[in-house]
Amino acid sequence: MMEAQYRAPGSVDEAVALMAGAGGKGRVLAGGTDLLVQMRAGMVAPGLIVDVKRIAEMTAISQIAGAWRVGAAVTGAEIHDHAGLKKAWPGVVEAINLIGSKQVQGRASAGGNLCNASPAADSVPALVAAGAIATVQGPNGRREVPVEQIPAGPGKTSLKPGEIVVSFTLPARPAGSGDAYLRLIPRTEMDIAVVGCGVNLTMKDGTCTAARVALGAVAPTVLLVEGAAKALVGSKLDDKAIEAAAAACRAACKPIDDKRGTIVYRTKIAGVLLKRAVAIAAERARSN
Amino acid sequence: MTDSSRQRVALALAINGRRHRVTIEPSTTLLDLLRDELGLFGTKKGCDMGACGACTVLVDGRRINACLALAVMQEGRDVQTIEGLAEGEALHPLQQAFVEHDALQCGYCTPGQIMSALGLIGEGRATDAAGIAEQMSGNLCRCGAHPNIVAAIAAYAGA
Numbered sequence: 001m002m003e004a005q006y007r008a009p010g011s012v013d014e015a016v017a018l019m020a021g022a023g024g025k026g027r028v029l030a031g032g033t034d035l036l037v038q039m040r041a042g043m044v045a046p047g048l049i050v051d052v053k054r055i056a057e058m059t060a061i062s063q064i065a066g067a068w069r070v071g072a073a074v075t076g077a078e079i080h081d082h083a084g085l086k087k088a089w090p091g092v093v094e095a096i097n098l099i100g101s102k103q104v105q106g107r108a109s110a111g112g113n114l115c116n117a118s119p120a121a122d123s124v125p126a127l128v129a130a131g132a133i134a135t136v137q138g139p140n141g142r143r144e145v146p147v148e149q150i151p152a153g154p155g156k157t158s159l160k161p162g163e164i165v166v167s168f169t170l171p172a173r174p175a176g177s178g179d180a181y182l183r184l185i186p187r188t189e190m191d192i193a194v195v196g197c198g199v200n201l202t203m204k205d206g207t208c209t210a211a212r213v214a215l216g217a218v219a220p221t222v223l224l225v226e227g228a229a230k231a232l233v234g235s236k237l238d239d240k241a242i243e244a245a246a247a248a249c250r251a252a253c254k255p256i257d258d259k260r261g262t263i264v265y266r267t268k269i270a271g272v273l274l275k276r277a278v279a280i281a282a283e284r285a286r287s288n
Numbered sequence: 289m290t291d292s293s294r295q296r297v298a299l300a301l302a303i304n305g306r307r308h309r310v311t312i313e314p315s316t317t318l319l320d321l322l323r324d325e326l327g328l329f330g331t332k333k334g335c336d337m338g339a340c341g342a343c344t345v346l347v348d349g350r351r352i353n354a355c356l357a358l359a360v361m362q363e364g365r366d367v368q369t370i371e372g373l374a375e376g377e378a379l380h381p382l383q384q385a386f387v388e389h390d391a392l393q394c395g396y397c398t399p400g401q402i403m404s405a406l407g408l409i410g411e412g413r414a415t416d417a418a419g420i421a422e423q424m425s426g427n428l429c430r431c432g433a434h435p436n437i438v439a440a441i442a443a444y445a446g447a
Contacts, residue, residue: 003314006358008363049358102404106350190425
């Protein structure tokens with residue numbers, strides 16, 4: 001491996017200053033389960049590794065006025081063990097817990113999953129469906145960015161040079177809300193999504209009052225499918241509304257053909273997963 | 289060694305309860321530290337990319353792939369490897385269970401399987417055979433001993 005310098009700062013300010021000082025050669029390590037593999041494969045050769053695992057703000061989970069703030073470097077294993085977060089956002093937690101193996105979960109983070117910018121990243125559709133907002137800090141201070149605006153293409157983000165994703169905020173939402181994430185893989189574990197689908201619903205008196213739908217692995221970036229949400233809102237989640245939402249998902253797909261699935265297959269599966277994820281999210285909304 | 293362009297960092301960590309102080313290059317993985325610097329060859333290098341689980345160790349009780357962790361990140365942490373389990377010639381009960389259930393053929397994946405299983409039991413997730421199989425999915429056995437591995441873990445965990 002290329003020799004890189006290593007720093008483990010104790011604050012976000014320090015991490016941002018280190019990244020700025022590295023002049024584009026810095027890489028954030030929020031777990032390292034992608035970064036180390038990429039370094040070994042010669043895909044990246046950072047001059048400086050900035051390990052953010054020692055920054056309290058980036059490794060904490062807290063609740064503020066009904067919203068949940070999750071540090072970008074919190075591990076999947078810690079998220080798995082957090083009963084409050086799991087109750088509020090089971091779909092988000094399930095999605096994060098699909099990243100890699102249980103060993104990978106001991107290190108990997110949702111922040112890393114997002115910034116690695118794979119179109120098939122499991123946590124991202126769930127975060128987008130949740131309406132998660134990323135807090136980003138860079139040389140020019142802090143800004144809040146909807147998660148769907150961060151991926152810019154395979155392996156590319158919209159982050160400006162020196163910017164770091166600090167945390168995610170999952171918004172407060174009314175009673176009767178539920179979310180779900182499903183992905184299709186040929187195995188049952190340890191594989192990359194052929195299609196992923198995140199759904200987040202609010203139900204009132206049997207009617208869907210709010211919805212967000214996101215798809216992964218069917219386009220260069222995770223998609224927020226507004227047409228699918230529109231088809232669900234105002235309905236009783238009857239077959240016609242759900243079929244219209246599935247059709248919107250299929251229409252949004254711009255997938256590639258590869259060994260994991262053809263364009264036709266991925267497009268069809270997007271509709272199937274939408275229907276199944278809506279059913280799970282609706283069931284959770286009713287009992288929440 | 290005297291190349292000043294190469295940063296070397298001092299590191300203190302505990303491995304199997306014993307304090308170690310080492311000076312390493314920052315890109316050294318925990319796996320390479322264990323094997324190449326400390327001569328602890330029980331932790332195996334399989335794929336070296338986080339897919340096979342042969343290098344599973346516990347860090348502060350949590351299972352991780354040692355190939356995907358930098359050694360410098362373990363400053364002050366408590367690392368447990370397969371070498372820390374047996375008491376002299378007396379095997380750890382989980383090691384004994386692997387022997388009794390014939391849970392290995394070539395044995396290369398076995399240290400990772402055992403450390404992963406101890407992590408799994410610590411997580412409180414060893415509830416039944418199907419659950420154990422799922423929770424052990426990050427550990428591959430090319431000899432195909434998986435059913436016996438699950439049986440050994442279930443027997444030890446009382447699941």
